Amino acid sequence: MAGSAIPPGFEDMLSFGLVEALLGRRSRRFFRGAEIPDGVFAYRSRHEPMPLSELEKLLVVTACAGNTGWHNMIYRAQRYAPYLSNYAAAAGGRIFPSAAGFHTSMTFFTDDTGVYVVNNRDAPASADRKKDSSLELDDVVQAMRSHITKLQDGRLKLPSEVPFVEAHNTWVSNKPGTLLVIPVADLAQHMLLGLCYMLQNGLVLYDDINKRQIPGIDRFKALADPDSTWPITFVEQLSLAEVSVEMSTSCYAGTLMLQAMGLGGWLYDGIDPISVLGASGVAGVDGLGFRYDTDDRWPYPNPTGLDGVMEAHCPPHYADMRAAVDAVCDRKFGKGGPYHPATPGPWKDSAGVRQAAQVHDEAFRECVALQAQYVYDTFGKFPGTVPSVFICTYLQAHHLDLEFYDKFYQPGAYLHTHANHNRQWHPDLSQNQ
Numbered sequence: 001m002a003g004s005a006i007p008p009g010f011e012d013m014l015s016f017g018l019v020e021a022l023l024g025r026r027s028r029r030f031f032r033g034a035e036i037p038d039g040v041f042a043y044r045s046r047h048e049p050m051p052l053s054e055l056e057k058l059l060v061v062t063a064c065a066g067n068t069g070w071h072n073m074i075y076r077a078q079r080y081a082p083y084l085s086n087y088a089a090a091a092g093g094r095i096f097p098s099a100a101g102f103h104t105s106m107t108f109f110t111d112d113t114g115v116y117v118v119n120n121r122d123a124p125a126s127a128d129r130k131k132d133s134s135l136e137l138d139d140v141v142q143a144m145r146s147h148i149t150k151l152q153d154g155r156l157k158l159p160s161e162v163p164f165v166e167a168h169n170t171w172v173s174n175k176p177g178t179l180l181v182i183p184v185a186d187l188a189q190h191m192l193l194g195l196c197y198m199l200q201n202g203l204v205l206y207d208d209i210n211k212r213q214i215p216g217i218d219r220f221k222a223l224a225d226p227d228s229t230w231p232i233t234f235v236e237q238l239s240l241a242e243v244s245v246e247m248s249t250s251c252y253a254g255t256l257m258l259q260a261m262g263l264g265g266w267l268y269d270g271i272d273p274i275s276v277l278g279a280s281g282v283a284g285v286d287g288l289g290f291r292y293d294t295d296d297r298w299p300y301p302n303p304t305g306l307d308g309v310m311e312a313h314c315p316p317h318y319a320d321m322r323a324a325v326d327a328v329c330d331r332k333f334g335k336g337g338p339y340h341p342a343t344p345g346p347w348k349d350s351a352g353v354r355q356a357a358q359v360h361d362e363a364f365r366e367c368v369a370l371q372a373q374y375v376y377d378t379f380g381k382f383p384g385t386v387p388s389v390f391i392c393t394y395l396q397a398h399h400l401d402l403e404f405y406d407k408f409y410q411p412g413a414y415l416h417t418h419a420n421h422n423r424q425w426h427p428d429l430s431q432n433q
Helices: 008-015 018-024 054-065 137-146 187-200 232-261 273-277 321-333 350-354 362-379 402-408 421-425
Strands: 067-070 092-094 105-111 114-118 148-153 179-186 204-207 229-231 264-268 291-293 302-306 394-398
Touching (some): 008 232, 008 421, 054 105, 054 137, 054 232, 054 394, 067 137, 179 187, 187 204, 187 321, 187 362, 229 232, 232 264, 321 362
Antiparallel strands (some): 067 092, 105 114
């Protein structure tokens, strides 16, 4: 990387094959410094925990959340052609896909040094692609470095104990020496973008819980037939599924990078998401520190945001749902957005492409806001039946203790990248495994 010593393992990582990464992917949990106190795999590492180097950490986080240039957007929708499809909310692409280019998630991570956030959800392209469509990894990683902000000193305040961590992960999760990557989705914003998508295609919400039409929706017959509906529960469950895919593919991309780098770790969901966000209600278990509300109508607390860092598109971060809708529209059509003519892009006439989308007018915004405000007023939060902010999966990365695998497994339990990792990535350290 620019301005830093390049370990030999970096070149090996670049030449590591995709098929080898796919077939070699395993959850490899036993790290240097770990202990399993009992049972058939009882073992105590004789090594101290070994944190990832700054370069290793950047590469893993980049694999989970890196900017990959301008995305191509969706070209055409039959109902409103010849307008360009106007679903996307971000102009830049990231390593993982997002439903219709909504990109509502942000990436947090923690290690022994602190808790960090990656602020690249609306970042411009990190680098221009070459004529063969390739990108320089150095450019992508350096862009990633510029978008990282430290939020807290020290590791995430979340003890590896039940009920904060699933019983089978208490010995391994978020331990000293490990890196924990935490994608977080603004499900409230994703739901608003889904309502925009629906209305653009002639659909509106129906309250299937209370068995009634959204009051006042008849005023918008010019935009959608009030009888052309999707149920609230379906749309909210679909939105939940879509953000889960977004966050999970982020972590899965990171797992492939672990194979190429020879790091251990795995993708999992065995940490309580409410506690990670900071809504456990237990003193000292601060998690990410998101604010949250409680209500007798809800089974769980509802986190809504971290002030100035990631604020869900709903009250109390916005005065009402109309204000949240306007913010979504500003993200889409304002400066730097995917449909602003001054935003660069990959096309020969980027300005012409970007301004070919239909802008959400006042009637459109009011119709979306009417539906969103109804949900908020009826259920006390937005969305009404799923969290405003959601976490599903995590990626943990760490240095393997190969002696554990040599003791309990037949040859082949780890890849050649794992076998050679210390020599290739930390040549200045003792190679005593």
